[in-house]
Amino acid sequence: MSGILWIIVVGFIAGIIARLLSPGPNNPSGFILTTVLGIAGAFLATFIGQAIGHYGPDQGAGFITATIGALIVLFIWNRLVASRVIGDPGSK
16 A cells, blocks of 8 residues: 555655656646546656566565656647647646
8 A cells, every 4th residue: 555655755856857858848737637637657767666576466666767757748648639639638
């Protein structure tokens, strides 16, 4: 249980850092969406790290790999919004 809480906390911080590092007009707006994308990036980094044997079954991603995972999720988000596969929740 503490591993999941760690991933959420690290993902939140990674989401904020990834949003600051990622250029472009289609950045997700809002605190909640940034947090969700960061947490998704941390889970992605944890999953990939465990799959390749970098992390054990009870370990989560660190700040750097979670930030990289959040950047990947943010890039995918931007591509989906840019190609109009999904709508941009920031625009009205």
